[in-house]
Amino acid sequence: MKAERLHxxxxxxxxxxxxxxxxxxxxxxxxxxADPSLRAVLDQAAALDALLDASPAPTPSADLAARILAxxxxxxxxxxxxxxxxxxxxxxxxxxxxAGVVAGVGLTTHxxxxxxxxxxxxxxxxxxxxxxxxxx
Amino acid sequence: MVAxxxxxEDLVRRVGQGDPAAAQTLVARKLPRILALAQRMLGDAGxxxxxxxxxxxxxxxxxxxxxxxxxxxDTWLHRVALNLCYDRLRRRREIPTDTPPDRPDEGPAxxxxxxxxxxxxxxxxxxxxxxxxxxxxxxxxxxxxxSNIEAAALMEISVDALESLLSRGRRAxxxxxxxxxxxxxxxxxx
Numbered sequence: 001m002k003a004e005r006l007h008x009x010x011x012x013x014x015x016x017x018x019x020x021x022x023x024x025x026x027x028x029x030x031x032x033x034a035d036p037s038l039r040a041v042l043d044q045a046a047a048l049d050a051l052l053d054a055s056p057a058p059t060p061s062a063d064l065a066a067r068i069l070a071x072x073x074x075x076x077x078x079x080x081x082x083x084x085x086x087x088x089x090x091x092x093x094x095x096x097x098x099a100g101v102v103a104g105v106g107l108t109t110h111x112x113x114x115x116x117x118x119x120x121x122x123x124x125x126x127x128x129x130x131x132x133x134x135x136x
Numbered sequence: 137m138v139a140x141x142x143x144x145e146d147l148v149r150r151v152g153q154g155d156p157a158a159a160q161t162l163v164a165r166k167l168p169r170i171l172a173l174a175q176r177m178l179g180d181a182g183x184x185x186x187x188x189x190x191x192x193x194x195x196x197x198x199x200x201x202x203x204x205x206x207x208x209x210d211t212w213l214h215r216v217a218l219n220l221c222y223d224r225l226r227r228r229r230e231i232p233t234d235t236p237p238d239r240p241d242e243g244p245a246x247x248x249x250x251x252x253x254x255x256x257x258x259x260x261x262x263x264x265x266x267x268x269x270x271x272x273x274x275x276x277x278x279x280x281x282x283s284n285i286e287a288a289a290l291m292e293i294s295v296d297a298l299e300s301l302l303s304r305g306r307r308a309x310x311x312x313x314x315x316x317x318x319x320x321x322x323x324x325x326x
C-alpha cells in the first residue's frame with residue numbers, strides 16, 4: 001500500500017521531492033531508506049523529468065520588456081508639484097512686471113510735473129530778461 | 137484565516153507608488169515566468185508575448201490597489217495569464233483552422249542521435265498535443281514549480297484531481313517520448 005502510494009506520487013510529481021506535497025516528502029524518504037529498491041521508482045520518474053527539462057524556456061525580448069515598462073505606473077504627485085511650482089513662478093514674474101509698469105508710469109508722471117515746473121520758472125526768468133532789454 | 141506570506145509584497149507596493157526601479161525589478165522577475173507559462177500553454181511565441189504583455193499591463197493597474205495578505209501576487213499573475221490563455225484556446229476551437237488533427241509523434245529514429253535543441257522541440261510538440269487540462273497541470277507543477285495546493289486552487293480542482301491530471305499527462309508524455317528515454321536505443325538492436 002505504501003509502495004503504491006510512492007508510485008502514484010512519483011507518477012504525478014516526478015522524482016524531485018521538492019515538487020511533492022510537503023506532507024509526503026518525509027514519507028517517501030522513510031520508505032526508500034527502509035527499502036532502497038524503491039529508489040528505482042524515482043529513477044524512472046527522473047528520466048521523464050530530464051526530458052521535460054530539455055524544453056527551453058523562452059527569453060523575453062528587450063522590446064517586449066520596454067513596451068511593458070513604458071506603461072508602468074508613474075509618480076503623479078511629484079509631477080503635480082512641479083506644475084504648481086512652475087505656475088507660481090510664472091505668476092510671480094507677471095506680478096513683478098505689472099508692478100514695474102505701475103511704478104514706471106507713476107514716476108514718469110511725477111518727473112514730468114517737476115520738469116514742467118522747472119521749464120515755467122526758466123521761461124519766466126527769460127521773459128524778465130527780455131522785458132529789461134526791451135524797456136531799456 | 138491565516139495571512140499569506142508573499143515574497144513580492146514590498147515590490148508590488150513600490151510599483152503601486154510609481155517607483156520605476158520596482159517596476160523594472162518586477163518585469164525582470166515575472167516576465168520570463170509568465171512568458172514561459174503562456175508559451176507552453178499556447179505553443180505559439182507570438183501569442184505568448186501578447187498574453188505576457190497583457191498580463192503585466194493588468195498588473196500595473198492592479199498594483200496601486202493590491203491588498204496584501206489575501207493571495208500571492210505571483211498566483212494572481214498566473215490566474216490572469218491562464219485566463220488569457222484559455223480565452224485564446226477557446227477562440228482556436230471556435231475558429232477551425234487548416235491544422236491537421238493531432239497524430240502520434242513519429243519523431244526522428246531513435247538511433248539518429250538528438251541534439252538538446254531537437255529534444256526540446258520534441259518535448260514541446262508532445263506537450264502541445266496533451267489535452268489542455270493535463271498540459272496545464274504539468275506546466276504549473278513541473279515548469280512553474282507551484283505547489284500542488286497552489287496549482288489545484290488555480291485550476292479550481294481538488295488536489296486529488298490535480299494528481300490524476302498530472303499522472304495522465306506524464307504518462308502520455310512518457311509514451312510520446314519513449315524513444316528518447318535513456319536505454320531506448322539499446323533495445324534497437326545495435
